Amino acid sequence: xxxxxxxxxxxxxxxxxxxxxxxxxxxxxxxxxxxxxxxxxxxxxxxxxxxxxxxxxxxxxxxxxxxxxxxxxxxxxxxxxxxxxxxxxxxxxxxxxxxxxxxxxxxxxxxxxxxxxxxxxxxxxxxxxxxxxxxxxxxxxxxxxxxxxxxxxxxxxxxxxxxxxxxxxxxxxxxxxxxxxxxxxxxxxxxxxxxxxxxxxxxxxxxxxxxxxxxxxxxxxxxxxxxxxxxxxxxxxxxxxxxxxxxxxxxxxxxxxxxxxxxxxxxxxxxxxxxxxxxxxxxxxxxxxxxxxxxxxxxxxxxxxxxxxxxxxxxxxxxxxxxxxxxxxxxxxxxxxxxxxxxxxxxxxxxxxxxxxxxxxxxxxxxxxxxxxxxxxxxxxxxxxxxxxxxxxxxxxxxxxxxxxxxxxxxxxxxxxxxxxxxxxxxxx
RNA sequence: UCCACAGUAGCUCAAUGGCAGAGCAUUCGGCUGUUAACCGAAGGGUUGUAGGUUCGAGUCCUACCUGUGGAGCCA
Numbered sequence: 001x002x003x004x005x006x007x008x009x010x011x012x013x014x015x016x017x018x019x020x021x022x023x024x025x026x027x028x029x030x031x032x033x034x035x036x037x038x039x040x041x042x043x044x045x046x047x048x049x050x051x052x053x054x055x056x057x058x059x060x061x062x063x064x065x066x067x068x069x070x071x072x073x074x075x076x077x078x079x080x081x082x083x084x085x086x087x088x089x090x091x092x093x094x095x096x097x098x099x100x101x102x103x104x105x106x107x108x109x110x111x112x113x114x115x116x117x118x119x120x121x122x123x124x125x126x127x128x129x130x131x132x133x134x135x136x137x138x139x140x141x142x143x144x145x146x147x148x149x150x151x152x153x154x155x156x157x158x159x160x161x162x163x164x165x166x167x168x169x170x171x172x173x174x175x176x177x178x179x180x181x182x183x184x185x186x187x188x189x190x191x192x193x194x195x196x197x198x199x200x201x202x203x204x205x206x207x208x209x210x211x212x213x214x215x216x217x218x219x220x221x222x223x224x225x226x227x228x229x230x231x232x233x234x235x236x237x238x239x240x241x242x243x244x245x246x247x248x249x250x251x252x253x254x255x256x257x258x259x260x261x262x263x264x265x266x267x268x269x270x271x272x273x274x275x276x277x278x279x280x281x282x283x284x285x286x287x288x289x290x291x292x293x294x295x296x297x298x299x300x301x302x303x304x305x306x307x308x309x310x311x312x313x314x315x316x317x318x319x320x321x322x323x324x325x326x327x328x329x330x331x332x333x334x335x336x337x338x339x340x341x342x343x344x345x346x347x348x349x350x351x352x353x354x355x356x357x358x359x360x361x362x363x364x365x366x367x368x369x370x371x372x373x374x375x376x377x378x379x380x381x382x383x384x385x386x387x388x389x390x391x392x393x394x395x396x397x398x399x400x401x402x403x404x405x406x407x408x409x410x411x412x413x414x415x416x417x418x419x420x421x422x423x424x425x426x427x428x429x
Numbered sequence: 430u431c432c433a434c435a436g437u438a439g440c441u442c443a444a445u446g447g448c449a450g451a452g453c454a455u456u457c458g459g460c461u462g463u464u465a466a467c468c469g470a471a472g473g474g475u476u477g478u479a480g481g482u483u484c485g486a487g488u489c490c491u492a493c494c495u496g497u498g499g500a501g502c503c504a
Contacts, residue, residue, distance in 0.1 A: 027467085028460040047461070064454090079462070098455085099439070104465045105453045106441050110496055165503070183504090208502050209430070221504065300501080343504095352504060400504030414504095425496075 004040035007084045010074045017042060017070045017086065018094070020121065021062050023104055031059045033091070034081065035070060038126065043080035044070050046088045055091050064104075065121065066097035116420060117429045127256035128416055132405045134253050136201075138245040139222050139399075143199045148224060151191035151198035153184030155205075159379035166207040168217075180205035183398060186328070186383055188225035189359060192394055193386050199224040209424050213413040214301065214351060216402060218422035225396035231330075231340040231358040234395035235316050238344055238354055239274045241399075242314060246270040249408055262410040266347055269313045274344070276316045282307050298324040301351055308345040314353075318342040327369040329357040330393075342397070350407040356397020363387040 002015040019037030026032065029048035034041055046059040062068060072086035079085075101115050102122070112119045119125055143150070156170070156178050165182050172178035184200035191198035201222045208215070224237065250257060250267050257264055277285070285307055286293040293303065298320075308315055319332055322339040332338040344354035360366045366387055370377050377384075402417040415421040420429065 023465075025463045025466050026460085027463055030461045030463080032463050032466090034464090043464085045462080049461090077462095079464075081464075100454090101439070103440060103454045106465095108441070108497090110436095111440065113496095204504085206503070210502060211497095212499070212501095212503095215503070219504065298502090301499095301503095355504060398504065403504055 004035075004037050004042045004082070007040075007042065007074050007082075011076055011084070012074065014071065014073050014089070015086075017044070017072075019068065019070075021064055021066050021068055021097070023064065024059075024062065026060060031056070033059060033062065033068070033070070033088075035068060036121075036123075041081045041123075042084065042086055043077070043082075044072060044086040044088050044091075046091060050087070051089060051091070055088075058093060059088075059091050062091075062093060063097040064100040065118070067094040068092065069094055113415070113421075113426060114429075120419060123259055125416070127259040128405065128409055128411070129419065130256050131249060131253050131260075131409050132401070132417060134249045135245060135401065135405055135408065138248045139201065139241075139401075141248075142241055142244045143197075143224060146197070148197040148199050149191070149195045151188060151195065151200055152202065153181065153187035153191075153200050155181050155203070157181050159376065166209075168205050168207045182206055183221065183223065185223050185225065185396065185398065188223050188396060189383070189386055189394065192225040192227045192396070193390070193392070197224070197226050211424055212301070213415075214403065216414055216418065216421055216423060219414075219418070220401035221398045222401065223396060223398040225394065227392050227394045229358075229395040230393055231318065231342065231395060234356055234358060234397060235276060235318065235342050238342065238356060238397050239272050239314075239316070242274075242344065242354070243270055243272050245404065246408060257409070260409050260411075262408075266312070267408060271313065274314050274316050275311045276318060277307075278318055279320045279338070282317045285310055296321050296323065304345050304351045305349045308347050308349070308351075311347070314344050314346050316342050316344050325357070327373045327375065328359050328366070330360045331365075340395075344397075346403070346407045348407070348410075350403060352400075353403045353407060354397050354399050356395065358393065358395040361387060361391045361393050363391065 001018050002010055004017065017035060017037065019035040022034040022036045022041060024031065024033045031046040033044040033046065035044055046056060048056050069092040070086060070088055071090040072088035074084055075087060076083060077085040102118055156172065158178055167179040167182055169177050169179055182204055184202065188198055188200045199222055202220065203218055204221045205218055207217065226237065246267055247270065250264050283293055283295050286303060289306055291306060307317065318341065319338045320341045322331055322337060325339040325341050329339040329341050332340055340358040342356050343352050345351060346353045360369060363384060366384060367377065370380055402414045405417040406414050411417060415423065
């Protein structure tokens with residue numbers, strides 16, 4: 001059996017192809033079967049004289065997405081998709097398919113989401129899935145080649161990690177309520193104290209009733225955490241990381257991005273150094289552009305878009321008002337109203353793809369913060385131990401995988417960036 | 430949670446308050462190079478649900494349900 005993507009090595013030879021019928025056309029004594037196998041598309045030509053009567057009849061009756069085994073001779077053919085076609089000598093039906101719901105015409109989003117398990121077979125969706133895979137590989141390659149250790153945090157946690165978001169709650173035997181993690185970060189800090197440089201990579205959960213194209217209730221996040229890194233080191237790491245992920249992906253996914261009709265000129269500019277502006281400077285940008293904004297608030301989606309339009313590549317916004325950020329972020333020694341936080345805003349309206357900070361490493365200040373946020377200190381004793389025993393400055397950030405995939409693919413909505421999206425009003429299929 | 434919009438054939442959509450329609454899909458027939466092929470024919474409907482206005486409602490009104498887009502929150 002030969003994969004369609006490798007067909008160019010078999011010109012003039014007889015091969016066996018196994019796949020699914022994408023579409024078919026016929027013209028009297030000749031039938032064209034367009035077959036896909038997950039690696040490409042192939043036009044298979046069945047001439048009446050070249051096959052048995054049964055096979056010719058079968059070729060006309062295979063339904064869309066029926067699985068088939070096809071034997072034929074490979075030839076170059078500029079008229080066919082992919083540049084090659086198969087001159088068929090035999091066609092076998094493996095699994096029939098009648099009345100396949102997703103026809104080769106337009107469909108509405110509700111219908112497609114209801115049939116997500118089948119929608120995944122389409123050209124556009126397989127292209128996105130391949131880009132997602134390449135992004136994941138780039139993420140892992142980047143950290144693996146820089147002395148990071150993959151560190152898996154728990155998914156079930158006893159407390160709300162940052163104390164702000166709404167979490168999914170479940171009963172945990174006799175121990176009372178437990179929650180699905182919204183971030184592996186606090187645990188990653190323990191990992192960084194053990195291994196120096198770690199990254200977590202896994203699903204995270206938010207029960208916020210967000211209903212926008214930028215939100216999922218279940219999404220994947222990668223979170224590096226590095227001992228002895230300060231905020232500047234953290235920003236250096238984030239920009240090197242983003243450059244690597246974007247550049248390797250657009251290099252290796254040229255065909256997929258073509259299917260998605262993604263203009264990659266702006267992605268090619270994702271090179272170091274990224275512009276760095278403070279929160280206060282970002283507020284000035286908004287005001288200069290005539291948008292009302294009060295210092296001290298967090299940026300909304302529209303604000304982020306306006307700020308990012310000032311620059312030709314991702315922009316790093318640092319030193320936010322501490323009040324809008326999480327309790328564990330270290331304050332700026334030059335201005336205690338500010339947190340040593342950094343968000344990276346992607347261009348083209350894709351918004352915040354990275355959020356990070358230098359962490360508070362002083363035991364007394366951290367206890368103070370926990371009290372200020374009315375968090376139950378007993379749940380954080382283990383976290384405070386990290387400051388009791390050999391505390392060091394350390395920093396890290398989180399990158400949302402689906403937002404990154406959406407940005408690179410140029411998607412309208414995050415739901416296409418993950419095989420089975422979980423959203424406020426949908427948990428099926 | 431709030432705001433806006435939508436719901437008609439399997440799908441995508443039409444239909445001035447006056448006979449429920451088209452394209453695609455499906456089935457049948459035609460065509461030896463098709464490119465979301467094309468040509469001909471057939472089958473396919475409790476117009477989201479419940480009320481109301483009207484001689485008459487897919488169309489107007491009320492409530493509800495479902496979905497879509499956005500806000501807030503966030504990655």
